Amino acid sequence: MKLVYAVIVVLFAVILTGIILYTRPGSIEAKAAIIDPLSSTQLRENVSRHQNLTFIREAKNLLMKRFSTVDYYSDNATIEQYRRLPTIGYKFIVWRTHTALDEDGFVAIVSSEKYDSRKYAEYSVGQITLCNITNDPNLYFAITPRFIKEIMTGELKDSVVVLMSCNGLNQYYYGTAEALVEKGAKAIISWTGWIDPSDNDNSISFFLDRLINENSTISEAVDRTPAFTYPYGSSVLQYYPANSQVADYHIPDYRQDNISTDTAFISATAVTEKIRWRIST
Structure with missing residues (x-):
């Protein structure tokens, strides 16, 4: 009877430990990333390359105020890196890049x-394309x-993507914003038109400051970011999808979640060891 009781107690402790570990939102470390092809040495300096170390x-x-880890990509912002992006656990991505309009609506x-005819033969024309800047x-x-x-492996799992x-x-x-959301992203923040590189950096710095330092919601931070009018058109920062769940979203402090998870792991382990000690004596 004592043996049965001991087995039940140990099993209960193991189950309790599993619940504590796997229901915590920080059980897998949440990270942020800055993907910065605009600074890449592969792009032509003062033409397509727009390095801004101050912005970075x-x-x-x-981002370090909300995330324990912030990864940076520039020369290594490759197609292969894009493929595996969802597997790394990023909850916030600042994607500082060129884009090209496609007649199919994306x-x-x-x-x-740079284009290399020896690369990526395994992908179809509809999956990757070539862009001139x-x-x-x-x-x-x-x-x-x-x-x-x-082609992207895994899911973005509630990531916020600032494109x-x-x-x-x-x-x-x-089309691209829709695909990212279909892949699991919570929200896409980007411009409605053409944007000057300097205005882009200054405005997104302003947006991130409101979002993190002031703990503004996405809609509050977006609405306070200035719009721009150029000879070739206007550009406004917006978010997608345009629903209340995105509008009212605050960026969590994932550092605290990770700390709480570590504490829960230590506490649960200590309880289990204590039960084992009592049974053995």
């Missing part, structure tokens, strides 16, 4: 890889909505 530093410092997201003679590999849906590119939420080119 400020963005990383802000923007192609440019990588830092104004005044840059090179072609660059870029991904499409089909790549996001068919720092022209036309990311142009009303006629929603």
Whole structure:
């Protein structure tokens, strides 16, 4: 009878430990990423390359207030890296990149890889494409909505994606935003039209500051970000999907979740060991 009782107690402790570990939101470390092909040395300097170390530093410092880990990609913002992006656990992605309009109603997201005829023969034309950037003679590999849906591994799982590119939420080119949401992203924040690189960096710095330092909701931070009018049109920062769940969303402090999970693991382990000690004596 004592043996049966001991087995039941131990099993209960194991089950309780599992519940504590696997129901905590931080049981898998949530990370943030800055993907920055615009700074890549593969792009032509002062033509298609727009390096801004101040923006990168400020963005990383802000993200570190909510995430324990902030990864950075530039020269390594490759098609292969895009493929495995959902597997890494990013809950917030700042994607500072060129995009290209496609007549099928989407923007192609440019990588830092120049075209090489020996690469990516395994992908179809509809999954990756080639983009030329104004005044840059090179072609660059870029991904499409089909790549996001068919080739990307895993799910983005409630990630917030800030697509720092022209036309990311142009009303006629929603295809890429829709694909990212279908892949699991909670929200896409981007511009409705063309945006100057300097205005882009300054505005997204402002947006991130409101979102994190002031703990604003996505809609509050977006609405306070200035719009721009150029000779070639206007551009406004927007979010997608335009629903209340996204509008009212605050970025959680994932660092606290991770700390809580570690504490729960230690406590649960200690309880289990104590039960085992009592049974053995």
